[in-house]
Amino acid sequence: MSTALESKIRIQREDFVVTDEIEAIKKVSRNIGGIVTFLGTGRELSKGENITQLNFEHYPKMAEKKLEEIREKAIQDYKIIDMIIIHRIGEIDIGENIVLIVAAGEHRKEAFVACEWAIAELKRITPIWKRETTSNGEVWVQATP
């Protein structure tokens, strides 16, 4: 069985499959008309430097708690039907998936707003840190909004 059904909030080392998460959220209601997905991936360039690898670390339990807060607030404030949030940790190569937010609504408008809000809020309040490896070595990165 897919891990998609286990929890709508996950912080995990392994990759996720976007289609599986979308199919999981579709099962919640027959009245979903619009699903907006944000997928964050590892970029090669950061402030002009070539990155060879990313490494994510989180504060266990607190990070999950914050993601659950974001999910609940998104559902309540933007009247969407459901939301799934997944963030990977550990080593991530260029082009690989890092974070996924799936927002399902009756119509597209609320799903777009909820999804865009959720990724901004995730970056603002979730204790997850990124270390970039470049030819100059490794460095912990501070958030860019």
Next chain:
Amino acid sequence: MSTALESKIRIQREDFVVTDEIEAIKKVSRNIGGIVTFLGTGRELSKGENITQLNFEHYPKMAEKKLEEIREKAIQDYKIIDMIIIHRIGEIDIGENIVLIVAAGEHRKEAFVACEWAIAELKRITPIWKRETTSNGEVWVQATP
């Protein structure tokens, strides 16, 4: 080989796989950091009536031409890296995929704006029509913005 690589604009009867399209767009650049996807699905309720099936018809060639115009304008105006647009035609059941827009950018902001603009523009200028089947029979539907 997946049909995903054949064209970035498709109108087709068969379903699509979101993950395949995302992986196809990822191959375009190693500098993609944010991918925003809109997936439109068949809703059961429409103006209080229970829908049992949807049926989409398009004006061949003109519909593809309009989707290509939308794709090119999105890339140019919003500075995204690439966009894929797929619309299904024919019979569609409740919960099934109807339309997919994938917008890939260096950062999330331009990908969100381009994706949301593209679906609104698709509904505005693309010659695609929907017939809803309810317990009262079949009816051609006019656009809701």
Next chain:
Amino acid sequence: MITVKYFASLKGIAGKEEDRFDLGGETTLKKLGEAVAKTSPVLGEMVRDRKIMISVNMDVAGDDTIIHDGDEVALLPPFSGGSF
């Protein structure tokens, strides 16, 4: 010959998917509308008075669009790409 295509609900009104009319080398939407009226007075009025969107060779037509022999005209009822 000018081909006139009917889509969605208009196909039901016309009772067919397309018509063909011979209106010489050049014509207008107004004159084409009079020809279409022979198939259906309602559709004819839509074309003549541009009550719906009309395309000529897949570009949206304006009031003064000239239609040439061989052109493809289409009557396009309001689009509806899903209720999302």
Next chain:
Amino acid sequence: MITVKYFASLKGIAGKEEDRFDLGGETTLKKLGEAVAKTSPVLGEMVRDRKIMISVNMDVAGDDTIIHDGDEVALLPPFSGGSF
């Protein structure tokens, strides 16, 4: 005992992942900062003057947050969930 956790760059500064301090039944960030200063003066100052975000039992602490025996405190450098 109060557990103090260090994350990301702060782990390098502390040279460890966490510390434990016995500061009685109740204490303040100011007093905890003085204890942390024995591990690292830089980190101690961060706690005492709240130069970075600090959580107590996974909620963000304020100036007057009281820390109890058994609490888990964490020093949280600015978050960065990817450059998207």
